[in-house]
Amino acid sequence: MNSRFQAIFPVDRAPKEVLLGDSSKEALLGGSTPPSCTRTPCDLDAGQQLYAAGSTGQAWRITAGVIRLDHAGHDGENRFASLAIAGDIVGCETLLFGSYTFDATALTPCRLQPWPEGDTATSGDGLLESLAQAQKRAADLLALRGGQASARVLGLIRLLADRSGQVILPTGQDIADITDLRFETISRIISNLQREHLLSPLRIAGIHATRSYRLAPGAFA
Amino acid sequence: MNSRFQAIFPVDRAPKEVLLGDSSKEALLGGSTPPSCTRTPCDLDAGQQLYAAGSTGQAWRITAGVIRLDHAGHDGENRFASLAIAGDIVGCETLLFGSYTFDATALTPCRLQPWPEGDTATSGDGLLESLAQAQKRAADLLALRGGQASARVLGLIRLLADRSGQVILPTGQDIADITDLRFETISRIISNLQREHLLSPLRIAGIHATRSYRLAPGAFA
DNA sequence: CGAGCGATTGAACCAGGTCAAACGGGGTGG
DNA sequence: CCACCCCGTTTGACCTGGTTCAATCGCTCG
Numbered sequence: 001m002n003s004r005f006q007a008i009f010p011v012d013r014a015p016k017e018v019l020l021g022d023s024s025k026e027a028l029l030g031g032s033t034p035p036s037c038t039r040t041p042c043d044l045d046a047g048q049q050l051y052a053a054g055s056t057g058q059a060w061r062i063t064a065g066v067i068r069l070d071h072a073g074h075d076g077e078n079r080f081a082s083l084a085i086a087g088d089i090v091g092c093e094t095l096l097f098g099s100y101t102f103d104a105t106a107l108t109p110c111r112l113q114p115w116p117e118g119d120t121a122t123s124g125d126g127l128l129e130s131l132a133q134a135q136k137r138a139a140d141l142l143a144l145r146g147g148q149a150s151a152r153v154l155g156l157i158r159l160l161a162d163r164s165g166q167v168i169l170p171t172g173q174d175i176a177d178i179t180d181l182r183f184e185t186i187s188r189i190i191s192n193l194q195r196e197h198l199l200s201p202l203r204i205a206g207i208h209a210t211r212s213y214r215l216a217p218g219a220f221a
Numbered sequence: 222m223n224s225r226f227q228a229i230f231p232v233d234r235a236p237k238e239v240l241l242g243d244s245s246k247e248a249l250l251g252g253s254t255p256p257s258c259t260r261t262p263c264d265l266d267a268g269q270q271l272y273a274a275g276s277t278g279q280a281w282r283i284t285a286g287v288i289r290l291d292h293a294g295h296d297g298e299n300r301f302a303s304l305a306i307a308g309d310i311v312g313c314e315t316l317l318f319g320s321y322t323f324d325a326t327a328l329t330p331c332r333l334q335p336w337p338e339g340d341t342a343t344s345g346d347g348l349l350e351s352l353a354q355a356q357k358r359a360a361d362l363l364a365l366r367g368g369q370a371s372a373r374v375l376g377l378i379r380l381l382a383d384r385s386g387q388v389i390l391p392t393g394q395d396i397a398d399i400t401d402l403r404f405e406t407i408s409r410i411i412s413n414l415q416r417e418h419l420l421s422p423l424r425i426a427g428i429h430a431t432r433s434y435r436l437a438p439g440a441f442a
Numbered sequence: 443c444g445a446g447c448g449a450t451t452g453a454a455c456c457a458g459g460t461c462a463a464a465c466g467g468g469g470t471g472g
Numbered sequence: 473c474c475a476c477c478c479c480g481t482t483t484g485a486c487c488t489g490g491t492t493c494a495a496t497c498g499c500t501c502g
Binding site: 171172173183184186187188190191 | 480481482483
Binding site for chain 2: 069093097
């Protein structure tokens with residue numbers, strides 16, 4: 001099921017070409033959009049690439065998980081450009097330009113829905129809402145790159161946590177890219193947060209689920 | 222002429238209420254949109270507020286100048302949220318929510334056009350283009366908060382410069398807010414750039430036009 | 443002229459970066 | 473089953489770019 005859109009591992013930070021399994025190549029790169037495909041939800045594991053900049057495909061609404069968007073800076077290097085979380089729409093520039101502007105990679109396990117959904121028209125309020133959402137998200141991301149290091153990381157964790165306070169964090173390097181800190185710094189900060197009991201590893205059947213945490217109720221403020 | 226939308230000076234960084242001249246109050250705050258007003262371009266001086274978060278009004282396309290958008294963080298303080306430059310559209314969330322999400326303040330002298338213009342429909346490509354633009358701008362702004370301080374400031378200057386290399390810079394404090402540096406640091410960096418001849422004060426009739434500079438051709442890369 | 447504001451410059455300090463070493467856990471191959 | 477490797481993580485020690493505090497300057501406006 002969720003192998004339909006799998007990219008080969010490990011995904012390089014600045015992939016020059018995207019390697020795809022045979023079964024997924026047509027679905028991702030083909031100009032045609034098979035109806036059976038475009039209507040089907042899609043699951044991604046952490047680290048998997050959803051699409052590459054310049055390639056062709058459809059737009060997606062994120063149901064669960066976190067997607068990282070990258071694009072090439074004018075020095076040619078691939079840089080973190082944006083974050084998309086549950087509720088956000090990614091890749092809708094493809095409706096205008098015919099191809100994706102960013103690379104999209106899952107930072108945590110993700111679930112996606114094709115967009116626009118069913119009878120919802122592309123024009124009008126759907127787009128407008130998406131635009132307003134994007135502006136809000138951009139402002140939030142900007143805030144994650146200002147102020148004290150620990151506040152930035154905590155801000156990101158808050159952004160990613162669900163209402164119950166559970167979070168699946170991206171890798172240290174990804175958090176570092178988002179906050180413009182070093183992964184060593186991230187590691188120290190996460191350790192501190194645990195020491196202060198603002199963050200606790202989430203145990204499932206006694207064992208620590210990878211990068212899963214619970215945010216202390218007091219840490220939401 | 223350009224007194225129509227003037228706010229009282231100096232504009233506080235976190236204005237609780239916007240003070241307006243009598244003639245402008247209705248134009249900015251009135252629920253009704255006088256046709257003669259909505260079709261007329263609008264000019265702003267540096268430091269003037271275009272609109273306040275929560276107030277009612279129309280959307281604008283920026284023809285010239287730089288607008289700063291702020292919104293209240295969850296600590297209540299007003300924080301830099303986004304930048305809008307020539308070609309960008311600001312305040313279009315008002316079409317969806319009925320009121321502005323951000324405070325909008327001119328950082329340099331600005332010229333604005335009501336949006337949408339004339340026969341251009343609100344829906345479809347216009348919005349989509351605006352969305353793509355916003356995403357691109359957001360990524361650029363994020364880049365201005367990462368890496369070495371001098372590279373950030375130079376990046377902002379590049380963003381604000383026209384093709385000929387002329388720039389009108391915002392105040393040191395505004396540059397500091399955008400790049401998340403201190404204004405003393407900005408001052409030192411601008412001084413350095415001048416020492417290295419990457420930036421030269423623009424003289425009009427022999428006198429230095431306030432905050433106007435020319436970016437050296439080599440500094441565009 | 444004085445008030446007020448932004449810009450400039452200097453000097454001391456510290457948050458976070460850098461470099462380096464070691465750890466741990468999951469996957470692979472023998 | 474174990475040995476090994478690969479990677480992300482952790483921790484320590486040192487260094488530095490940018491902050492902080494403070495004093496001064498220069499311009500504009502009343």
